[in-house]
């Protein structure tokens with residue numbers, strides 16, 4: 311299961327090329343993570359790499375359920391049971 315491409319691209323446009331991670335337990339602590347990410351590096355463990363993650367864990371077809379997370383944040387976030 312994953313998001314449709316249109317949902318990911320809408321969430322991506324909303325993120326303005328930055329990690330949108332709001333998780334308080336990460337190194338960026340209370341501040342939203344704003345690490346720059348690049349579209350071409352999707353799904354890769356490289357500088358600027360990132361992944362789309364479902365906030366609800368259900369892969370709803372809505373951009374608001376889709377988080378754009380830099381690789382560090384994605385790795386630090388518990389993966390949802392699928």
Ligand SMILES: [Zn+2]
Pocket residue numbers: 329330331343344345379380381382383384
């Ligand atoms: Zn991040």
Ligand SMILES: [Zn+2]
Pocket residue numbers: 331332333336337338343382383
């Ligand atoms: Zn984070």
